[in-house]
Amino acid sequence: MADNILLTAAVISLLSIFIALLRFIKGPSVLDRVVAFDVISIIAISVIAILAYMFRRAIYIDVALVYGLLSFLGVLVVARYYERGL
Amino acid sequence: MKFKAAVIALFLGLLIWLGLNGSLGREVLITGIIVTVITSFFYIGSGVFRDVHLTPRALIALIAWIIVFLIELVKSNIDVMSRVVTPKVRINPAIVQVKTKLRSRLGRLALANSITLTPGTLTADIVDDTLFIHWIDASTVDIDEATRKIVEKFEKHLEVLFG
Amino acid sequence: MEIVGSILVLIGSLIFFLSALGVIRMPDVYNRIQTGTKATTLGTIFVLTGIAFLSPGWIPKLVILLIFIILTNPVSSHVVARAAHFNKEPMSPLTTCDKMDEAEE
Structure with missing residues (x-):
């Protein structure tokens, strides 16, 4: 029962990643794509956490932590670059 | 007073280390204490946590701020x-200007972050005590009235906490 | 306990869906940031709380992950908004007033 609900939640989250990906493809400007990337990465962190529970692997939470750290740095660097260069 | 930042950094670092390891084994504890003591030396004399008040009144303000913040988060998300979801996107956006009374840098950071995290308002820039806020449904563009509507509910708790 | 946790995860994923929809539907960068990157924060809070109900042993790590996301998310959306305004990204015609533009002049 609980696993079925979790599977539904994971599918809905993946669907929303796909919708955000449409914005990533469409643009029109670079910063629109940065926003879409930010949304995708935050949803992906949650999907990793859901999968960690479904596979009963605690180590996946560490993967989510590192992924969150790297995507935050990525967004920061790109936005900073568009403001005044590195 | 010189060691305040170092002590706070020591405790925060140790807490994060123990949380990440999830155990209180002897090796984990010894390694963590050695590493956090060495890193906290870099904080001696730095003013990062200078404005944090460590009094019972500040603790109450912290709890009140978290409760106000969570209520606002859910309300504005709805x-x-x-x-x-409405068929025609009904928005009325504007960039408005508000003033804050907070003096400390950490307090302004916390204020800007709590304004940004409640959807509907987004801090776009801070110049001294002026915040520029993108507001998805701007009912007013007047400085004083916008300040009253956006800033005050967080400010009165943060003022006690950071001064 | 298990049912409560999975219901919380489901609510979180529905919030994700709505915010992704917002990223598609909103007319300009600023409004996309409003609906996109911040509504996902509430979704993450729901999902991680749900996982904490399901598996209490992971609570310390989940709390660190949650605090990290709550602290970094507003910073990244603030930086993107400032870069957008600096680059004079077009604003939606519905925008009524831009005090930041007046302050720059």
Whole structure:
């Protein structure tokens, strides 16, 4: 029962990643794509956490932590670059 | 007073280390203490946590701020969600200007972050005591009235906490 | 306990869906940031709380992950908004007033 609900939640989250990906493809400007990337990465962190529970692997939470750290740095660097260069 | 930042950094670092390891084994504890003591030396004399008040009154303000913040978060999320699902996107955006009374840098950071995290308002820039806020449903563009509507509910708790 | 946790995860994923929809539907960058990157924060809070109900042993790590996301998310959306305004990204015609533009002049 609980696993079925979790599977539904994971599918809905993946669907929303796909919708955000449409914005990533469409643009029109670079910063629109940065926003879409930010949304995708935050949803992906949650999907990793859901999968960690479904596979009963605690180590996946560490993967989510590192992924969150790297995507935050990525967004920061790109936005900073568009403001005044590195 | 010189060691305040170092002590706070020591405790925060140790807490994060123990949380990440999830155990209180002897090796874990010894390694963590050695590493956090060495890193906390870099904080001696730095003013990062200078403005944090460590009094019982500040603790109450912290709890009140978290409660106000969570209520605002849920309330404004429902508001923005309802804007997303209606067939015609009904928004009335504007960039407004507000003033804050907070003096410390950490307090202004916390204020800007709590304004940004409640959907509907987004801090776009801070110049001294002036915040520029993108507001998805701007009912007013007047400085004083916008300040009263956006800033005050967080400010009165943060003022006690950071001064 | 298990049912409560999975219901919380489901609510979180529905919030994700709505905010992704917002990223598609909103007319300009600023409004996309409003609906996109911040509504996902509430979704993450729901999902991680749900996982904490399901598996209490992971609570310390989940709390660190949650605090990290709550602290970094507003910073990244603030930086993107400032870069957008600096680059004079077009604003939606519905925008009524831009005090930041007046302050720059």
